[in-house]
Amino acid sequence: MIGLISATAAGAAARDRLAAAWPDRTRVYDGPVGDAVRRAFAECEQLVCFLATGAVVRLVAPLLGDKAADPGVVCVDEGGRFAVPLLGGHAGGANALALEVAESLGAQPVVTTATDAVGLPGLDTLGLPVEGEVAAVTRALLDGEPVALETEVAWPLPPLPCTGSSAVGGYTVRVTDRAVEPGAREVLLRPPTLVVGVGASRGAPAEEVLEVIEGALREAGLSRRSVASLATVDAKAEEPGILEAAARLGVPVVTYSAGELASVPVPNPSDAPLAAVGTPSVAEAAALREGGELLVPKRKSGGSPAMATCAVVRRPGRGRLAVVGLGPGARDLLTPRAKDELRRASVLVGLDQYVDQIRDLLRPGTRILESGLGAEEERARTAVAEARRGHAVALIGSGDAGVYAMASPALAEASADIDVVGVPGVTAxxxxxxxxxxxxxxxxxxxxxxxxxxxxxxxxxxxxxxxxxxxxxxxxxxxxxxxxxxxxxxxxxxxxxxxxxxxxxxxxxxxxxxxxxxxxxxxxxxxxxxxxxxxxxxxxxxxxxxxxxxxxxxxxxxxxxxx
Known part of the structure; x- marks a missing residue:
């Protein structure tokens, strides 16, 4: 929820415009401003204060706690001219909120976060758990110092101006699901690559389910922060121990029918689950149902009798291919969604003259693969191949990419092992x-x-x-x-x-x-x-x-x- 606070009639008018535009996202806080700010700060994920920045600084300063938990705060002047993220630009989402507020009110966003100012994605805004010296490595990226990108597991990250390998004592961004501690000058990004298959007897305690899961991860040297989901048979969809274990890990429970699991080849089938739920494997089959590498075969919990089993699979990071229509050429006919996809892609593939049209919109570190007229099918194959390597790829075309353009040859090459996003454009x-x-x-x-x-x-x-x-x-x-x-x-x-x-x-x-x-x-x-x-x-x-x-x-x- 977004708390809205104002002090004057002019501020209240702008506040009410935003409340009317976002009725399901906002709550208006009336009464004395100090009390309103304190209540909203405690109750809301974000605040928009129609007050001077100095006043808001003084009001929220005594309330500040932890950067990761404090709400994002945006200030809007009483004239509705500027939207300024004051607190929690990244962690609190204030930068993104300021952009939304500005668009809704016709204001100018004023974002001062260094990474946003130069078009660099913040390491703490990638949607992945992050550990290590985020500030130091980010500063090195901003200063143009060498920063190595080490991808132990492929993941479709946005562009980062990194080098290929690390030097002794240098800065590093490491993408890994291993249970390692960040070193000096290092940031660890934890992609959700691990699926834990779980089987449990009726009434299995959550502690026993968690114990077998955490033991399997620990012995395999894997990070619990990279667990994407717990998977099991649908007969166990309401098993309290599994649901509580998933809640403690902060991941969803994914279920499959016994018939689906019975069709999955596994190394350790058993008669017991076949008799109980209709499939010779629950833990291994559920973990392997969507493919991947079996890192931890089925293991039992330590109870007597054992009431839980688990298996761990690493699924390859799915690459992402955005097929982007650039419109007929005028910049104001390039859609906001297309701009977002261009800035999200770490690899751009396109005709050289189309690349020239949007080169200034690309983030630092974007790898550009351009070619001349007549190479449409080769560009499509290149884009799909890059996505299959786990990259975030944008394949560009003029007009709408699906109309006499690149979507057709690209989708003819693409299979189900990558995610494909179509971005419409204004056709000729x-x-x-x-x-x-x-x-x-x-x-x-x-x-x-x-x-x-x-x-x-x-x-x-x-x-x-x-x-x-x-x-x-x-x-x-x-x-x-x-x-x-x-x-x-x-x-x-x-x-x-x-x-x-x-x-x-x-x-x-x-x-x-x-x-x-x-x-x-x-x-x-x-x-x-x-x-x-x-x-x-x-x-x-x-x-x-x-x-x-x-x-x-x-x-x-x-x-x-x-x-």
Whole structure:
């Protein structure tokens, strides 16, 4: 919950605007300001104070306890101009909250945390348990000193400006699930790679379940902070000892049916669980159900009789592939989600001219793999291969990555061993339509006239079908030096079904500084004025030109233009 505190009428007005925008996330604290701050500080995860920063400093100073537990505090001036994270920028989420508050109120966020100021992800903001000298290693990263990145287990981290190997006495970021202590000038990141399969007799005490789990981890040299979940058979989904053990470890319980577990090959099957719950293995099979390396085979607890078993599996870190549409080229048409994914990726794959468009948005340490025109399939294979190595990858394309762009070849290569995220973008057809008016107001279709990958016979059949169906048509890749006859042929096919005066929009470099847009007619279009940077939109039989703009009615009664 976010506590909202104000002292004046102006502050209360801004406070109430935020409360109205976030009714389920906020609570307004009334009364004397000092009392309100003290109550909110004790009851809320975050505070937004519509007060001067100096006043808030004096009010919260006596309340400060532990950096990891104190709420994040954001100050907003009474004019609603600035949102300043004052306390808990990372641990308390105040930096992210300030950005949200600023967006909601139309204010300017003022983030002073050093890592955020230079676009460096904070080591304590990666969503992983972190140990060691976070401040010292972060300072070394900020100062450009050599910092080694040692990945004992692969995990899709954001970009970090690290070197490949450590030097004696140097700084290190180590990604590990081993039970090791951080050394001097070292930070340990604990990815959730371990799955503990658990079997238990009815009424097994939580202490006994925990004892066998912690003993297995200890003897294998594994960190309990890297345990992602406890896994068991669904017949044990409500077993109190398992649920309490999971709660103490701070992890969820994942369950599978006996049939699912019975199909998993295990080294140590047993007749006892087969008779009890219908599968020859619970602990090993549940741990191995989603794949991985068996690090600790089934072991029993020390009770007499033993009432719990466990097995430990390391699952490989799943790489992450974000297929990102950059839009038509204008920076303000690049979506916020696309920007977030570009900054999250440690590896960027793309066409060199598209990389140049967004190079300034990348974080330090991003590895860039760029290539020239005509290498789409190779770029797709490269991006998938990098994701399979456990990296966070962004594969970029213009417009929407799923429309005549990189999503299709990439997803044809990707299998279920990586996570794939699609990030939509503004397509060339949509950007062009916005410049032309409203040509896509009813049913429409996009057709590429490039016969490099599609036989012309197929393209022609599609154009004829669109013409006969009276669809508005947007032509991509309409004309190049080596393909100069396809557009005239396509226009001739449409002309068999549409009047010569049918409006046609021609947009080149939509949304870019050198872009042009014009409306002509089916009979008046000169194909020689069109190139590969152009999209051509041909209206249907209802499309009209109104005040110089193309308009296709949505289906309401169309008022004919006056004669």
């Amino acid at each position: 057809a949509l950007a062009a339509a916005a410049l032309l008016g409203a040509p896509l107001g009813h049913d429409h279709v996009s057709i590429s006239l490039s016969d490099l990958h599609t036989p012309w016979e197929v393209i022609e059949r599609r154009v004829r079908a669109a013409a006969e169906a009276d669809l508005v048509v947007t032509f991509y890749n309409p004309r190049s030096r080596g393909r100069d006859w396809q557009l005239p042929k396509a226009l001739a096919i449409l002309a068999e079904h549409r009047r010569p005066g049918t409006p046609v929009g021609v947009v080149r470099n939509a949304s870019r500084p050198d872009g042009t847009a014009r409306v002509t007619t089916l009979a008046g279009l000169d194909p020689a004025t069109v190139d590969m940077m152009t999209v051509v939109t041909v209206g249907n039989t209802a499309t009209r030109t109104v005040a110089g703009r193309m308009v296709t009615p949505r289906g309401y009664r169309w008022q004919e233009e006056p004669a």
